[in-house]
Amino acid sequence: MNESAGAPLLRVRGLRKVYGASVVLDGLNLDVHAHRTTALIGASGSGKSTLLRCIDLLEPVDDGVVLLDGRDVTDPRVDADEVRSRIGIVFQAYNLFPHLRVLDNLTLAPRRVHGVPRERAEHDAVETLRRVGLAEKARSWPDELSGGQQQRVAIARALMTQPRLLLLDEVTSALDPELVGEVLELLRDLGSEGMTMVLATHEMAFARDVADEVVFLDGGRVHEAGPPEQVLGAPRQERTRQFLRRVVDAGRL
Amino acid sequence: MTQTAAAYQPSAVQLDRLAYRRGRAVRSALVGLVSTVVVATLAVGGVVTSPGWPRVRSSFLDWDVAKASAPDVLVGLWLNVRVMAVCAVAILVLGMAVAVMRTLRGPVFFPLRAFATAYVDLFRGMPLLLVLLLVGFGVPGLRLQGMPSSVIFYGGVALVLTYTSYVAEVFRAGIESVHPSQQLAARGLGLSYAQTMRRVVLPQAVRRVVPPLLNDLVSLQKDSGLISILGVIDAVRAAQIKQATYASFTPYVVAGVFFVLLTIPLTRLTDRVARRQGWQGAGGVP
Numbered sequence: 001m002n003e004s005a006g007a008p009l010l011r012v013r014g015l016r017k018v019y020g021a022s023v024v025l026d027g028l029n030l031d032v033h034a035h036r037t038t039a040l041i042g043a044s045g046s047g048k049s050t051l052l053r054c055i056d057l058l059e060p061v062d063d064g065v066v067l068l069d070g071r072d073v074t075d076p077r078v079d080a081d082e083v084r085s086r087i088g089i090v091f092q093a094y095n096l097f098p099h100l101r102v103l104d105n106l107t108l109a110p111r112r113v114h115g116v117p118r119e120r121a122e123h124d125a126v127e128t129l130r131r132v133g134l135a136e137k138a139r140s141w142p143d144e145l146s147g148g149q150q151q152r153v154a155i156a157r158a159l160m161t162q163p164r165l166l167l168l169d170e171v172t173s174a175l176d177p178e179l180v181g182e183v184l185e186l187l188r189d190l191g192s193e194g195m196t197m198v199l200a201t202h203e204m205a206f207a208r209d210v211a212d213e214v215v216f217l218d219g220g221r222v223h224e225a226g227p228p229e230q231v232l233g234a235p236r237q238e239r240t241r242q243f244l245r246r247v248v249d250a251g252r253l
Numbered sequence: 254m255t256q257t258a259a260a261y262q263p264s265a266v267q268l269d270r271l272a273y274r275r276g277r278a279v280r281s282a283l284v285g286l287v288s289t290v291v292v293a294t295l296a297v298g299g300v301v302t303s304p305g306w307p308r309v310r311s312s313f314l315d316w317d318v319a320k321a322s323a324p325d326v327l328v329g330l331w332l333n334v335r336v337m338a339v340c341a342v343a344i345l346v347l348g349m350a351v352a353v354m355r356t357l358r359g360p361v362f363f364p365l366r367a368f369a370t371a372y373v374d375l376f377r378g379m380p381l382l383l384v385l386l387l388v389g390f391g392v393p394g395l396r397l398q399g400m401p402s403s404v405i406f407y408g409g410v411a412l413v414l415t416y417t418s419y420v421a422e423v424f425r426a427g428i429e430s431v432h433p434s435q436q437l438a439a440r441g442l443g444l445s446y447a448q449t450m451r452r453v454v455l456p457q458a459v460r461r462v463v464p465p466l467l468n469d470l471v472s473l474q475k476d477s478g479l480i481s482i483l484g485v486i487d488a489v490r491a492a493q494i495k496q497a498t499y500a501s502f503t504p505y506v507v508a509g510v511f512f513v514l515l516t517i518p519l520t521r522l523t524d525r526v527a528r529r530q531g532w533q534g535a536g537g538v539p
Contacts, residue, residue, distance in 0.1 A: 056441055085443025095438035099456045108452060109442035161443065 007070060009034040009196055010055065010165060014064035017050050017220075024050045026220035027064065032165070035194040037187075039207035039228070042217035043243060048200035049092075051217070052167045055198070056089045068165070085113050088158030092170040094150040096142035096157070102129070103138040106157050114161060125160065132156045132186055148179030152186055159190075166190070168199035172206075184210075204247055208232050216240045315503045322495035322504040329491030330511050333477045336405065336487070340412045340477070341470055347413065348420030353450065355425055369421070376418035381476055385411040389483040408480030416473055423465050427458035467523035471516050478512065488512070 010032035017025040024047045032038050040048045053059045055066055057073060057080045065072045073083045097105050106125035110116040116124070129135045132152040134145075142150055151171055158166060168187070172180045184203070188210050191197060201207055207214050207228060214231040216224040216239075224237045235241050263271070300306060354362075354369035376384065388411040389404060431454045439449040481490035488508045495504035 053437075058437055058440060081440075081443055081445050084441060087441075089441040091434065091438065091441075093434060095434045097435065097438070097453055097457075099460065108439075109444065112448050112452060113443040157442070 006034070008032055009069060010198070011067040011070075012051075012055065012064070013067070015051070015054060015061055015066065016063035017047070017054055017059065018062050024220050025054065025061075025064075028217075028221055030215065030222060030225075032196065032198055034164075034196050036212040037191045037195075037197045037199070037210055038213045038215060039211035040198065040200045040215050040217055041202075041204065041207055041231075041243070043246075046217040047220045048217055049169050052089065052169050052198065052200060055165075056087050056167055057083055058089070081113075085109070085161060086163060087165045087167060088161065088163035089167040090151070090154050090158050090169065090171050092173050094142075094147075094154040094174075096150055096154055098142050100142075101138070102134070102140050102142065102145070102153050105142065105153060106160050109157070109161050121160075125156075128156045128159055129153075131159075133182075146179060147175045148182045151175060151179075151183050155183070155186060155190075164196065166195055166197045168197060168201075170200050170202065172201070172203060202247075204232060204244070216243065218243070311501075313502045313506055315499075315501050318495075318499045318501045318503040319507050322492065322499065323507055325491045325495060326488050326504060326508050326511060329486055329488035330508070330515070332405070332485065332487045333474070333512075334515070336409055336412070336480065337470075337474050337477045340409050340416070341473060343409075343413045344416045344420050344469075344473070345466075347417040349424050349455075351417060351421035352424035352428060353455075355421070356428055356450075373418045373421055376414050377422065379415070381411070381415045381479060382482070384415050385479055385482060387411075388414065389480075404483045404485050405480065408483050408485055412473065412477060412480070416469060416476075419469055420466065423462050423469065424458065427462035428454055430461055431457045463526050464523055467519060467526060471519045471523065474516055474519065475512055478508075 008031040010030070012028060012030040015025050015028040015030075016023070024045075028047070028051065030038075030051075040051065042048055050059065054061050057066075061074050064074075066074045068083065068086075072078070073080075096102075097108070100108065103122060103125050106128060107116075107118070107121040110121040110124065111118060126135055126138055129138055132155060134149060134152055134156070137145060137149065137153070142153065145153065151174075155168075155171070171187075172183050175183065180203070184206050187197070187199070187206075191210050199211075211228050213225060214228045215222055216231055216235075216237070218239050224231050224235060224240045230236075231240065232244065235244060351369045351372060354365045355373075357366055385408060389407045392400070392407060392410070393402065435453055435457065436449055439453040440446075444452065478487060478489040481487050481493070484490075486494070488511060492504035492508035496502055
């Protein structure tokens with residue numbers, strides 16, 4: 001595991017995304033190295049979620065490139081479904097499939113996208129559920145689970161296809177405070193196992209705890225990036241300081 | 254909080270509330286009973302004491318005519334049931350196909366989308382009776398090779414054409430009711446658009462629209478009687494023949510009763526399914 005030695009796994013250059021008159025991403029640059037956890041912080045509307053969706057090709061970009069393993073995946077000639085199948089994404093609202101049991105939520109992509117035989121996929125699914133501590137919920141329906149359990153199932157579902165990169169979009173924002181812990185613990189474990197993660201978060205304590213790099217977004221650009229102790233502890237940019245002050249005032253640090 | 258149910262004694266306030274509610278419930282039941290009896294008595298009495306009642310009774314409610322005409326009407330009804338069953342299957346398949354066509358994006362699918370939209374606009378707006386007449390008498394007139402000559406077939410085609418347009422819109426509403434975040438999650442897992450539709454969107458959409466679909470099915474059951482205008486001897490036409498035979502309108506009443514009896518089980522099923530909405534899972538993804 002040659003940490004940040006090699007070329008970055010993910011390289012974003014000059015990314016631009018516009019919705020109508022509002023410029024959400026304005027020439028954004030970002031490097032993510034393999035086996036590292038990058039936390040995106042910034043106010044609501046700073047473009048964190050949009051960035052994650054653009055990386056996973058769920059939104060067409062308006063300019064710039066996303067390079068995955070050195071290959072431009074925003075090229076329209078690239079098979080977007082194939083790229084998405086190598087990236088995992090988890091949403092704030094879990095987005096589990098309510099008509100499928102937990103087990104079938106997990107096996108859907110392996111079976112239909114990767115052609116894994118049913119038995120094998122179900123075996124893997126139970127293993128993955130065990131890893132997130134929910135093996136006994138395999139036969140449950142998503143709406144029988146608590147929010148924290150649903151989010152752990154959503155993470156397990158994303159892990160089923162062994163993604164090169166895991167994108168997490170404010171995965172704890174919809175959870176009650178006492179349920180946040182179980183999800184954060186799981187992410188911490190994933191990070192120490194070497195999963196490459198990019199997560200948008202409002203949990204500064206968590207960003208400080210697990211992130212190898214913290215990236216502060218503002219106005220659709222990266223304003224400051226670096227190790228957590230620097231960005232969160234001794235920010236160089238005035239805007240970062242302002243943002244962190246507001247976070248402290250809101251009692252979220 | 255740890256108090257057991259046995260040890261619990263309702264407070265005076267709660268006892269008072271319970272007594273009051275019991276009183277209201279008794280009063281409400283009495284009002285309902287009395288008002289029902291009064292209205293029913295007035296309605297029945299009004300009809301029975303009307304000057305024309307004896308004539309109406311003998312021409313519409315003649316028990317002997319009813320018994321004599323019932324077998325033929327039932328034979329006709331069996332045809333209605335078969336037409337309905339076959340048409341229902343065709344309508345569900347085609348309705349789903351048209352609905353999916355309307356959701357396709359991209360210029361390459363423009364012809365399909367345009368066709369589906371034009372089709373729905375046309376057949377949802379056209380009275381079923383007109384479609385029956387035009388298809389039933391027009392299409393055979395083309396003398397196309399290899400087309401069946403059965404009038405029942407063309408009657409069925411007309412029913413399918415009209416009802417498919419309704420059902421397609423019901424399916425489309427169902428598809429659009431599935432939150433976009435579900436598609437996002439499916440695409441995020443690497444599923445293609447077709448796989449997302451097949452595995453994620455349509456299963457949820459269909460569960461949601463089962464009650465309105467059953468509604469259309471009940472309606473189809475009744476409208477299958479309209480194919481009688483093409484000369485098919487279904488329940489309605491059989492009743493008409495019997496009406497001429499006995500010079501009594503009673504066979505119409507017989508046919509009407511049979512249609513109602515036929516639709517009641519479907520209606521009850523609709524109610525049950527509607528109440529069981531929970532089976533589709535939470536569905537309310539934010």
